[in-house]
Each structure stands twice: as C-alpha cells, then as structure tokens.
Amino acid sequence: MSDVSDLVAAAQHTPVVVIGGGIGGLVAAYECAKVGMPVTLLEASERLGGSVRTVEVGGIRVDAGAVSFAADGAVDKLVAALGLAELGLDDQRVAQQARSRFTTSPRGLVPLPDGVLGIPANPFLTDVVRMVGWGGAWRGYLDRLRPPLTIGHENRLGALVCKRMGAKIEQRLVAPVTRGSLGLGPDDVDVSIAAPDLNPALTRQGSLSGAVAELLGAASARPRLTLAHGMETLVAALERRISELGGRILTGTAAESIVRAGDTYRVTGRRAAGEQDDAEAPGAEEFSAAVVVVAADEHAARPLLRELVTLPAAFSPASRLTTVTAIVDADSTWGAGVYPQLAESDIASIDDLTAQWRIGDSTRVVRARLSGVVSAADASAQLQRVLGVAVRDAVVVDFEAAPHREQRGFAAVAARLRDPNLWPAGLGATGAWLSGTGLDSVVTDAQNVTERLRRGVLFS
Numbered sequence: 001m002s003d004v005s006d007l008v009a010a011a012q013h014t015p016v017v018v019i020g021g022g023i024g025g026l027v028a029a030y031e032c033a034k035v036g037m038p039v040t041l042l043e044a045s046e047r048l049g050g051s052v053r054t055v056e057v058g059g060i061r062v063d064a065g066a067v068s069f070a071a072d073g074a075v076d077k078l079v080a081a082l083g084l085a086e087l088g089l090d091d092q093r094v095a096q097q098a099r100s101r102f103t104t105s106p107r108g109l110v111p112l113p114d115g116v117l118g119i120p121a122n123p124f125l126t127d128v129v130r131m132v133g134w135g136g137a138w139r140g141y142l143d144r145l146r147p148p149l150t151i152g153h154e155n156r157l158g159a160l161v162c163k164r165m166g167a168k169i170e171q172r173l174v175a176p177v178t179r180g181s182l183g184l185g186p187d188d189v190d191v192s193i194a195a196p197d198l199n200p201a202l203t204r205q206g207s208l209s210g211a212v213a214e215l216l217g218a219a220s221a222r223p224r225l226t227l228a229h230g231m232e233t234l235v236a237a238l239e240r241r242i243s244e245l246g247g248r249i250l251t252g253t254a255a256e257s258i259v260r261a262g263d264t265y266r267v268t269g270r271r272a273a274g275e276q277d278d279a280e281a282p283g284a285e286e287f288s289a290a291v292v293v294v295a296a297d298e299h300a301a302r303p304l305l306r307e308l309v310t311l312p313a314a315f316s317p318a319s320r321l322t323t324v325t326a327i328v329d330a331d332s333t334w335g336a337g338v339y340p341q342l343a344e345s346d347i348a349s350i351d352d353l354t355a356q357w358r359i360g361d362s363t364r365v366v367r368a369r370l371s372g373v374v375s376a377a378d379a380s381a382q383l384q385r386v387l388g389v390a391v392r393d394a395v396v397v398d399f400e401a402a403p404h405r406e407q408r409g410f411a412a413v414a415a416r417l418r419d420p421n422l423w424p425a426g427l428g429a430t431g432a433w434l435s436g437t438g439l440d441s442v443v444t445d446a447q448n449v450t451e452r453l454r455r456g457v458l459f460s
Helices: 004-013 024-035 074-082 128-142 157-165 167-182 198-204 210-215 232-244 298-305 375-389 411-418 441-456
Strands: 016-019 037-043 056-057 062-064 094-095 101-104 107-111 224-225 248-251 253-261 264-271 284-287 293-296 319-326 347-352 366-373 389-399 428-429
Touching: 004 441, 016 024, 016 264, 024 037, 024 232, 024 293, 024 441, 037 284, 056 293, 056 319, 056 389, 062 366, 074 094, 074 232, 074 411, 074 441, 101 128, 107 128, 107 210, 128 157, 128 167, 157 167, 157 210, 167 347, 167 428, 198 210, 248 428, 253 293, 253 298, 264 293, 293 441, 298 428, 319 375, 347 375, 366 375, 375 389, 428 441
Parallel strands: 016 037, 016 293, 037 248, 293 428
Antiparallel strands: 056 062, 094 224, 101 107, 253 264, 264 284, 319 366, 319 389, 347 366
16 A cells, blocks of 8 residues: 555554553554544553653652653654644753762762763772772772773673672672662673673773773763653643544553454453543443554553463563652752662662752752662651751652663563564554663654554555
8 A cells, every 4th residue: 555545544444542551652642643543542540651750749849750861862852743832831851960979888978980880990089999998999900901801701790890890899889870770780781781882992992991981081972851840741742642633542441351353453441430531430341443552561461462472471570669759958968869889778879859840949859769669758767868868758659660671681582572473463562661661762662663563554
C-alpha cells in the first residue's frame, strides 16, 4: 500500500489499544493517534505518568520521580514536537546546574574527585588521598606501571578497577558513584555500556587513570534539562494531544486479558468503582484492536502476555525503590549532591532541588533515593544523619524498580525480548523493563516499538 489516501483510510480503520499510562504508554498512544489510528489507552490507576510524578512537600510542588532529560535527546525532541506553548502549558526548559558530588566519611561529607564512574585521573589528588589514604593512593598509582589492559578482557567495572587501581579506590570512590548514579554495585556495571569511550582511551593510554584523564580533558557532555513547572507538564501535554487527536484515555481501568482472534485482539478491561472522568458504572468492558501495545510494568505485563508470547525469564526479581522529597533546614549550604557510602546509609543518592525549582534562600528542598520501601520517618532520620541538618517535612513515594541498561547481562536479555520472531503481528510491549531506566530510553523504545507495529499493519 503506497497511496497516501489509502494509508490514511487504513489507519482510520486500524484500532489500537495501549495498556499502561506511564510515559511509554502515552508516547505509544500519541504516535498511533497522530497518524489517524483510533486509540484507546487503559490505565489501572487514577493518574497518568507512571514514574513521572509531582508531589507537594511543605507547600512546594516538586518532582518526586523522573526529573530530567538530555538536551537534544528523545524527550527534548518530543517536547518540541508536542508544542507545549500551543497547549497553554509552560514550555520553558531549565538547564540543571552542574554540581559537585560529596560522599560520607567519618569526618562528615567530603568531596568526590572528578572522574569517570568514580575512577580518578590522579590518585594523589587531595580528595582521593582523603578517602583512600596514602597506601590506597600508591596502590592506585601502580596502574601506571602495570602492563596495558583493554576492557575487552574485563567488562566488570569493579573487577577492572580492583585489578588496576586497588580495592580501596573501588570501594570508597567507585562504589558510591555507581550506586548513586546507576543503582548498581561496581561489579554489576558493564563498562562497555556505562562508559563506551573508556575502552579506546585505555588502549591509547595504557592505563586506567590515563584513560580517565583523557576523557575528562575532552569532556563535552550534553547538559541535562528539566521543565520549569515539573515533568508532569510533559504528561499533561501528551494527554491533551492524544485527546485532541480523537484518542480515548480511561484511567481506573485495568486490563485483565488479551485474546487473539485471527488478525484482531480482544482486550478485556475492568473499570474500578469511583472513576471520576465520567458516569460509566464499574465493570468489565471489551475492546477490539488490530494493534495492542503493552506498556505496563513488568509484573503487570507478563501475565497479560503469557498466552501470546514465550518470554525469557525476568532479568531480575521484582523490587521497589523509594524517593523521599524533603524540606531541610536552610543552614544546609552544601547545595550539591551526595552519594553516601553503603556502610553509612541505605540512601543511594541525595540531590539538592532548590535551584532547579527556584525556591527562595530560606528553604532547601532535597530528594533522596533508596532501594526498597521505607517509611517517611525512617527516610527522614537517614537524611538527617547524612546531611547533619533537621528535616522539617518529607513525602515518600515508591515505584516499581526497573533494570538499568548499564547492568551486566541486561543488553543480552533485552535483545532476546526484542526478537521479532517472539511477537505475533500487531502485538508489542514497551517500558523500562525492556529499555532500561531513563526517560530518553523509555521514549525512544516506545517510538521504535510503535513504528514497527504501525508499519506491520499499514504497509502489509
């Protein structure tokens, strides 16, 4: 089919059901609706956005989930395409300020040296010696004297750093950085994915510290951006565009089953009591579709797909992570980020959001991330212990944890999940459990999956 009018007609008669109203599901619905495909999106909860969520703490609204995106990346381009200003939304992008990072020590918070994944370029820097001692610094310097080694022999970051620069640098500098930035221990990090430029630099320089020095000298990372009034602005824009394009969004409606019948699918959704967007009574409703995109979390997606797709085993057990957003005493003047040592706290990272949200000098707002589910009291106590300041108010939100694309083994599992031979025509899945965490990864994956499905039904 090549005639444009035929394509338009085909699109208008190709209904789509998207299951899940997180960013991945909203993007998938938008990508289908904008070419004229009738779209119905089912979201089990009463809110859209998934890990994009804004909370109110101490009378201030701030992001509790995903908070930023790369300049000129997939999210930035999506924001431009949506035309937030046309929708009456604030389209102002705000560059996140580059801030130094600290870690915990018996002497309180101390600066982490510049490096790549926590690996220092010079083991004799004052900040390095402060953390690892002179013995650890001299052990790190032996890296310059050891025979050259390429990462091809060792993709585990922890093992690589231990071999080249010693256990103290791996444990006291690298571990807090990987735990804080990636949610992974050093041995769980795949170097070739987390720092793809490190391998060629190591080959050229002959030492790990020399490779880091080269990369720091040539560093030109894209700035990180956020939206002036929070990332929920993106959710609102997607919701409005989908509705403008004729799409139907049903919150409080959980998908219960997907049944294939020839070239079509029947999706059964159950509407919960208390739905506020219209007067429909609770109960089951059936939707017919030529295309189904499952954009739910992994624990919800797998049962829906079980009878249709033979999926590989889950990459990791289901788990939760918590963010705590808190108001802290204004005498906290560090204004940076903290990656605590594992022995010091369950907190993996703390970020100061004050400047990003243009909050006055009399108040500071911080956000911490922890593995598992914790109470507000426990999270506040840990924040107070790490920062050494009083916590005045805190809001805790927990999310389903998704794997990181930098985690060893994830790329291979993701490739198996993306094998086109697994998936029947018209059926696809997207989400962080398939793409890895990060808004740009999730948006890119949703766009790619939707494009494949559109082509499959419209160009066949």
